[in-house]
Amino acid sequence: MELGPTGKAILxxxxxxxxxxxxxxxxxxxxxxxFWAASYGQIYPELRRLADAGLIExxxxxxxxxxxxxYRLTGAGHEALLRWLDSPPETYEMRHExxxxxxxAGGLEPAGQVQRLRDMAEQHRRKVSALRExxxxxGKSPDSLPYLVLRFGIESNExxxxxxxxxxxxxxxxVAAPRT
Amino acid sequence: MELGPTGKAILxxxxxxxxxxxxxxxxxxxxxxxFWAASYGQIYPELRRLADAGLIExxxxxxxxxxxxxYRLTGAGHEALLRWLDSPPETYEMRHExxxxxxxAGGLEPAGQVQRLRDMAEQHRRKVSALRExxxxxGKSPDSLPYLVLRFGIESNExxxxxxxxxxxxxxxxVAAPRT
DNA sequence: ATTCTCATGTAATTGGTTACATGATTGC
DNA sequence: GCAATCATGTAACCAATTACATGAGAAT
Numbered sequence: 001m002e003l004g005p006t007g008k009a010i011l012x013x014x015x016x017x018x019x020x021x022x023x024x025x026x027x028x029x030x031x032x033x034x035f036w037a038a039s040y041g042q043i044y045p046e047l048r049r050l051a052d053a054g055l056i057e058x059x060x061x062x063x064x065x066x067x068x069x070x071y072r073l074t075g076a077g078h079e080a081l082l083r084w085l086d087s088p089p090e091t092y093e094m095r096h097e098x099x100x101x102x103x104x105a106g107g108l109e110p111a112g113q114v115q116r117l118r119d120m121a122e123q124h125r126r127k128v129s130a131l132r133e134x135x136x137x138x139g140k141s142p143d144s145l146p147y148l149v150l151r152f153g154i155e156s157n158e159x160x161x162x163x164x165x166x167x168x169x170x171x172x173x174x175v176a177a178p179r180t
Numbered sequence: 181m182e183l184g185p186t187g188k189a190i191l192x193x194x195x196x197x198x199x200x201x202x203x204x205x206x207x208x209x210x211x212x213x214x215f216w217a218a219s220y221g222q223i224y225p226e227l228r229r230l231a232d233a234g235l236i237e238x239x240x241x242x243x244x245x246x247x248x249x250x251y252r253l254t255g256a257g258h259e260a261l262l263r264w265l266d267s268p269p270e271t272y273e274m275r276h277e278x279x280x281x282x283x284x285a286g287g288l289e290p291a292g293q294v295q296r297l298r299d300m301a302e303q304h305r306r307k308v309s310a311l312r313e314x315x316x317x318x319g320k321s322p323d324s325l326p327y328l329v330l331r332f333g334i335e336s337n338e339x340x341x342x343x344x345x346x347x348x349x350x351x352x353x354x355v356a357a358p359r360t
Numbered sequence: 361a362t363t364c365t366c367a368t369g370t371a372a373t374t375g376g377t378t379a380c381a382t383g384a385t386t387g388c
Numbered sequence: 389g390c391a392a393t394c395a396t397g398t399a400a401c402c403a404a405t406t407a408c409a410t411g412a413g414a415a416t
Contacts, residue, residue: 200367202365224369225370247366247367248366248368249367249368
């Protein structure tokens with residue numbers, strides 16, 4: 001069976017233990033979201049498909065009168081996860097509107113061009129803050145891979161923000177300042 | 181009129197001069213593709229929509245018996261582009277399967293975990309090579325924004341590759357080597 | 361002759377978000 | 389009593405890729 005994008009995230013998340021669709025969503029939001037998102041509209045239908053394919057198993061586990069279905073990996077699901085993990089990656093895509101604006105910003109005045117770079121810097125700084133909050137809430141665990149990935153998020157966004165600020169300053173000096 | 185993702189790329193590309201759908205595609209592939217892609221299946225229908233909305237204008241410009249339609253910005257299109265350019269960015273998304281694998285790689289042996297990091301490094305090194313080829317073909321033009329963005333692609337992918345190699349080495353020393 | 365590049369377009373499918381509908385439990 | 393959180397799910401819509409169908413001109 002071919003694993004779709006959201007299926008990969010679900011199997012991976014369930015490898016940390018049984019979860020409901022709701023819990024999967026909130027775990028994804030707190031961890032992989034900045035490079036691999038998933039919405040309810042993808043998660044619930046995909047849970048059903050994975051269950052039909054025998055990779056996960058759902059059991060009713062209501063709390064009080066509250067409907068609740070917990071899913072866990074089956075043997076086949078665990079194998080599928082390992083097969084996927086143990087192969088080189090394929091997908092790497094980006095949609096970065098800030099960069100696109102910089103690319104086409106030649107029609108703006110120098111101040112506007114520089115502003116687009118600063119916007120980008122700010123956007124990435126905000127991302128750093130958000131990830132740092134996750135870090136504080138979850139605590140630092142130097143050997144864990146999820147923590148490694150979190151650090152990647154923090155450090156890469158920091159690098160990008162620094163880069164944008166550096167280039168904004170350089171551009172301001174070269175292009176705008178000499179005219180004024 | 182709300183500008184869709186591909187519409188933004190089209191208007192921007194046309195701001196460098198009139199182009200056919202085919203030319204737009206190949207320009208995007210050589211420039212914004214690494215952070216903003218577009219396929220024929222998006223471009224041609226979008227060209228029609230933009231023309232219907234009066235933002236671009238298409239004129240038949242066949243070469244010999246070869247069908248060919250050249251589009252250029254209208255006044256309204258130019259304004260729409262500036263309006264979009266002159267506002268802070270929204271979209272910033274990633275789909276990074278390599279990172280996702282690292283995140284869930286705890287079930288692999290240490291050698292496998294490290295290998296996933298090295299895979300990522302290699303993937304980003306390849307991206308650097310591809311972008312460097314673009315750089316050589318196009319030449320360096322220090323003041324141009326498209327060139328600035330290209331440098332961003334090269335330098336950021338280099339940073340990521342370095343990061344992955346550094347972390348792969350660190351992890352190998354801490355986790356794997358002590359055991360052997 | 362054959363392949364490559366230029367050129368336009370559509371159809372099928374996949375992937376994804378957003379908004380909606382519904383309802384129970386918990387904490388203030 | 390009310391808001392927040394837990395919980396499941398669907399429908400409408402939007403975005404995008406892939407593959408296909410077609411054909412001319414240029415280069416080898």
